[in-house]
Amino acid sequence: MERTRIFVVEDQPQLLKNLVKVLGTFAELEVVGTSQDGEQAVEDIVRERPQLVLLDLELPGLHGIQVTQKVKRRAPEVEILILTSFEDEQKVYEAIQAGASGYLVKRVGPEKIRSGIQEVMEGGTVLEPIIARKFWNYFHSVQAKPTEARPENPWGLTPKEFEVLRFVAKGLSNAEVGQVMTMERRTVRTHLSHIYRKMGVNSHVEAVVMALRVGAVDL
Template sequence: MTEAIAPSPIRVFVVEDQTKILKNQLRLLESNQDITIVGTALSGEAALEEVPRVNPDVLLLDLGLPRMSGIDVTREVKARWPQVEILIFTIFDEEDKVLEAVKAGASGYLLKGTPADKIIEAIKEVRAGGTVIQPSLARRLLRHFRVEPDSGPVPTEPVASPPAPAAPEPPAAAPSEASEPLLKPLSNRETELLQLIAKGVSNSEAARLLNLSKATIRTHLEHIYRKLEVTNRVEAVTEGIRKGLISV
C-alpha cells in the first residue's frame, strides 16, 4: 500500500526594512511546519535580486519600503514571476497604497501585528489561489470606495449635480447604466458569497459557512468576477456596493 505523500511546505520570502520587525515575523513563522522561509530582504531592490534564486511561492511584502515601494515591487514581481503570490503588510492609514498594490497584482493584505495563526492561514489561502481581505481594513477600504474624487462621500440616494440646467440630465442617463448589471444578474448564492467577501471572509471560511467545497467557492468567485467584469475581490466588493447588490 502506497503511503500518502505529505505536501511540501509553502516557500515564503519576507521583505521588511525594519530589522526588529523582520526578526519578530521570522520568529512567529519559522516554527510552523507548513511553511519554510526561503529568504529575506531589507529592500525591494534586494528582493528582486533574490526572488529568482530562491523561487518562493509567496512573498510577504512590507508596503512602506524605502526607495522602491512595495507597490513597485509587486508590479515587478508579477511581471517577471507571475506565479509568485504576494501578501502585503500594511498599516491603517495606507488605504490608497493598498488599492494600488492590489491593482498591481497583490493577492491580499494583512495588518501589521496580525497574529501568527492568521498570517499562516493567509499564506495558505493565497497559495491555494484565494485572496485575503481583513475585515478591519476592508471596512475602511469600502468607505474609501464610496467617495467620489470630486464630490465627497456618496449618499445613499443619488443627488443631481448642483447646476440647475444639468439636473435633468443624470436621471436620463441612469437607466441604461443601472440596467447593465441586470443583463448578468448574480445568483442568490453568488450574492451571498459576495456579501461574505465584503466582511473579509476567506475562501476557507466561506466554504465552511456556506457548507460548500473550496473548489465550488472558487467557481462562484470566477462567475462573480466575470459578471461584474472585475479581476479580484476588492474590485468585486466595490462593484457590488456601487450597484446596490450588497451592503456594508
C-alpha cells in the first residue's frame, strides 16, 4: 500500500508530539518531517516534497498564511491542510485563498484528522460551514454580470482542461470530476496542474475566482 507522506508544522512541542503519534497509528500515513518554525518549515517542505502538510497558523517567523503562499509558489503540488481554532475564521479564509485545501480544528479526534487528510488527497476541500458560506458569497460577488463580454477561453486551455475547470467551479472534488468525465483522479490532478500553469495561479480557488471574474465559467 502506498502511504501518504505527511509533514507537520506546529510550534507547541507537546501538540506536535501528539499529532505525530496520532498520525503514526494509521498504516496509510507516514510522517516524513516536522517543524516548529514557519521559515524553516518552508525550506524543509520544499526539500522533502511531502504530499500533504498539516500547518498551524500561529507560528514564529512566518505565520501560516505566508508559509502557504511560499510553499504553493515553490511546490504547488503539495497539499496544505490548516490546523486552527474556530476563532481564526478570517485567517483560514485568507489561507485557503492562498492555496490551502481547508482546515481542521485543533484537538479534533484521530479519525477526523484521518478523514480530513483523505478528503484533501481525493481532491476535496475540508471546510467548516461558516467558511464554506464565505466562499460561496465571495464567488458570487466576483462572478461577471451576464451583460459583460464573456471570453470563451482567454488562457488557451484545451477543451478537456476547460471542462475540468467548469466542474471545479461547480464545487466538484477531483474524484467527482473523474467520475463525471470518466478519468482517473490523478489524470484530473494533471489537468489541474496544467490549468494552474496556464492561468498563472496556485490553487483551484484562485482559478475559479479568475474564471468567474471574466465570465468564463458559471457557478
